[in-house]
Amino acid sequence: MTDKATPASLDHPEDGSRRDFLLITTATVGAVGAALAAWPFIDSMNPAADVLALASTDVDLSPVQEGQRITVVWRGKPVFISHRTAKEIEEARAVKVETLPDPQTDEERAQNPEWLIAVGICTHLGCIPLGQKSGDLRGEFGGWFCPCHGSVYDTAGRIRKGPAPTNLEVPPYTFGDDNTIRIG
Amino acid sequence: MANPKWIDATVKWIDYRLPVFTFVDHHLVDYPTPRNLNYWWNFGSLAGIVLVIMIATGIFLAMSYTPHVDHAFASVERIMRDVNYGWLMRYLHMNGATMFFIVVYIHIFRGLYYGSYKAPRELLWIIGVLILFAMMATAFVGYVLPWGQMSFWGATVITNLFSAIPLVGPKIVTWLWGGFAVDNPTLNRFFALHYLLPFIIFGLVFVHLWALHSHKSSNPLGIDVKGEQDTIPFHPYYTAKDSLGLGVFLIVYLAFVFFAPDFFGEPDNYIEANPLQTPPHIVPEWYFLPFYAILRAITFDIWFISAKLIGVVMMFGSIAVLLVLPWLDTSKVRSARFRPLYKQFFWLFFVDCLALGYIGANPPEGLFVIAGQVATFWYFFHFLVIVPVLGKLERPRPLPESISAAVTRRGVKTGRAS
Ligand code: HEM
Ligand code: FES
Numbered sequence: 039m040t041d042k043a044t045p046a047s048l049d050h051p052e053d054g055s056r057r058d059f060l061l062i063t064t065a066t067v068g069a070v071g072a073a074l075a076a077w078p079f080i081d082s083m084n085p086a087a088d089v090l091a092l093a094s095t096d097v098d099l100s101p102v103q104e105g106q107r108i109t110v111v112w113r114g115k116p117v118f119i120s121h122r123t124a125k126e127i128e129e130a131r132a133v134k135v136e137t138l139p140d141p142q143t144d145e146e147r148a149q150n151p152e153w154l155i156a157v158g159i160c161t162h163l164g165c166i167p168l169g170q171k172s173g174d175l176r177g178e179f180g181g182w183f184c185p186c187h188g189s190v191y192d193t194a195g196r197i198r199k200g201p202a203p204t205n206l207e208v209p210p211y212t213f214g215d216d217n218t219i220r221i222g
Numbered sequence: 223m224a225n226p227k228w229i230d231a232t233v234k235w236i237d238y239r240l241p242v243f244t245f246v247d248h249h250l251v252d253y254p255t256p257r258n259l260n261y262w263w264n265f266g267s268l269a270g271i272v273l274v275i276m277i278a279t280g281i282f283l284a285m286s287y288t289p290h291v292d293h294a295f296a297s298v299e300r301i302m303r304d305v306n307y308g309w310l311m312r313y314l315h316m317n318g319a320t321m322f323f324i325v326v327y328i329h330i331f332r333g334l335y336y337g338s339y340k341a342p343r344e345l346l347w348i349i350g351v352l353i354l355f356a357m358m359a360t361a362f363v364g365y366v367l368p369w370g371q372m373s374f375w376g377a378t379v380i381t382n383l384f385s386a387i388p389l390v391g392p393k394i395v396t397w398l399w400g401g402f403a404v405d406n407p408t409l410n411r412f413f414a415l416h417y418l419l420p421f422i423i424f425g426l427v428f429v430h431l432w433a434l435h436s437h438k439s440s441n442p443l444g445i446d447v448k449g450e451q452d453t454i455p456f457h458p459y460y461t462a463k464d465s466l467g468l469g470v471f472l473i474v475y476l477a478f479v480f481f482a483p484d485f486f487g488e489p490d491n492y493i494e495a496n497p498l499q500t501p502p503h504i505v506p507e508w509y510f511l512p513f514y515a516i517l518r519a520i521t522f523d524i525w526f527i528s529a530k531l532i533g534v535v536m537m538f539g540s541i542a543v544l545l546v547l548p549w550l551d552t553s554k555v556r557s558a559r560f561r562p563l564y565k566q567f568f569w570l571f572f573v574d575c576l577a578l579g580y581i582g583a584n585p586p587e588g589l590f591v592i593a594g595q596v597a598t599f600w601y602f603f604h605f606l607v608i609v610p611v612l613g614k615l616e617r618p619r620p621l622p623e624s625i626s627a628a629v630t631r632r633g634v635k636t637g638r639a640s
Contacts, residue, residue: 080397083397083398083400083411084396084397084400085396085399085400085401085402085407086400086407089400089401089402089407109498111497111498113401113402113403114401114402114403114405114497115402115403115497116497116498162530163378163379163382163383163530164378164379164381164382165375165378165379165500165504166498166499166500185500185502185503186379186500186504187518187586188586188587201521201529201530203528203529203530
């Protein structure tokens with residue numbers, strides 16, 4: 039065409055688009071690489087192996103009398119273990135489940151009706167509800183009462199009143215025999 | 223080219239290679255400043271000085287502090303009792319945080335009153351809001367370090383807020399903690415962040431000042447500088463005025479440090495953290511109370527969105543709304559002096575913020591619940607409705623024709639021709 043010494047790319051638009059392609063792919067690969075490189079930094083803040091290794095706790099239930107409640111520590115959190123009386127079990131089962139803020143039957147929450155096992159952390163903002171010691175307030179449903187913003191839990195650890203959105207969390211646990219459990 | 227102003231040979235030599243002298247002269251000495259700044263303009267430089275005090279006392283505290291759950295509380299007690307002047311470092315740092323917030327809150331209300339956030343200072347304002355946010359993060363993680371009961375439970379309650387985020391909430395909380403509860407990994411990273419964030423604030427302050435010096439200070443009249451007759455050099459006029467303000471500030475600050483060091487603190491924080499026992503009444507530091515009140519104001523779900531999530535979004539929103547304020551305000555007039563209606567709404571808003579603080583300090587029961595909801599509503603209503611509408615409806619008073627005309631009645635000699 040012309041005998042001017044123009045770079046090929048100006049004469050052939052398809053070369054320009056090849057450049058765009060190379061530029062965009064390089065930039066994209068670079069950006070993805072940078073994003074992937076961020077992951078080890080972020081993940082280093084997740085629970086470390088030794089923290090995870092402490093993840094299960096064994097509890098001997100034999101000294102816990104009927105009507106008594108004990109607190110054990112699992113993964114640094116308090117876990118409430120309540121040896122429920124017949125009356126408490128009955129109260130927990132008599133409720134109309136549909137009327138609850140977070141509907142769950144007592145059977146879904148307690149593998150063995152005599153033992154209620156729940157993480158003792160209010161699902162609102164993480165305070166520890168009262169009710170573990172004999173003199174404590176237990177709220178109007180005989181379970182637990184959170185003093186921070188007034189959440190009331192029943193004998194199955196279900197939220198009945200107050201700002202907490204969900205029932206007390208039931209941790210994963212298995213009965214070894216009738217007298218021991220492993221939480222976690 | 224060397225600045226012709228310098229005579230001394232050494233100064234000349236240095237300035238030619240690294241123009242520090244010219245820089246200081248430009249920004250602190252010959253820097254043209256509106257001649258009518260009042261004492262509300264002192265709080266910016268005060269905030270900068272407090273930041274330096276915080277960094278200085280903090281670094282010396284860090285030399286004796288141990289960020290481990292078994293030793294943190296004891297190491298702070300050791301600072302208080304055994305380390306030479308440790309008590310002074312700690313009380314300066316504790317009360318310094320309080321003073322920092324007082325100074326910065328006044329600085330922000332100054333901006334709101336005099337419309338300092340309007341063009342061309344929008345970015346300056348936005349960087350300021352980011353500084354506020356970084357300060358809050360710094361103070362929050364700092365308060366965890368002494369590992370008292372309030373440290374622990376404050377950290378627990380606030381980090382749990384993130385669990386309200388749908389789907390990933392609980393994962394984020396575990397990530398923040400580095401475990402399954404606030405524990406040693408949490409304390410460690412909070413210390414690392416507490417050391418880092420003040421330097422980020424320092425960087426933000428630098429950008430804040432860069433933006434400030436591009437268009438220079440606004441002033442109580444809110445009108446632009448029209449010429450040399452409207453300004454005076456920063457030195458000696460405002461160096462003197464700022465020094466006087468600093469003196470008064472130090473009297474107040476040190477009066478607390480020496481005579482009432484625990485005035486703003488919570489006695490519960492002198493009890494070592496106990497993860498198995500919640501104190502009966504958890505309250506954040508005073509400077510977070512208005513935001514705490516907003517967080518708790520929502521007690522009902524809206525459709526499928528939980529009250530907890532709405533509370534969290536509103537709390538962050540109460541700061542985020544400041545970011546868009548320059549575009550919410552439709553009035554062309556900056557200063558409330560010439561905006562009779564806005565002036566009243568400004569004071570109403572101020573009272574609303576105080577009320578939120580008072581409500582945040584009280585348990586959310588009975589009347590406090592309603593009051594908290596009304597005050598929260600007003601906070602957002604002010605920014606989202608009053609401010610945009612007022613700019614359209616209000617008839618501002620006539621603006622003076624120039625700063626010098628207003629402050630000298632007839633203008634100064636070098637000023638107007640007539
Ligand atoms: C933006 C500036 C800063 C703010 C707002 C701030 C805020 C706070 C607060 C509120 C506390 C708790 C005080 C108490 O109740 O005892 C604290 C503690 C602490 N801060 Fe800072 N801080 C700042 C800068 C720094 C810096 C730069 C360091 C340097 C490493 C530092 C090191 C410490 C240490 C070691 C503690 C624990 C000792 C103690 O509790 O007195 N701080 N900070
Ligand atoms: S943390 Fe229990 S009610 Fe708020």
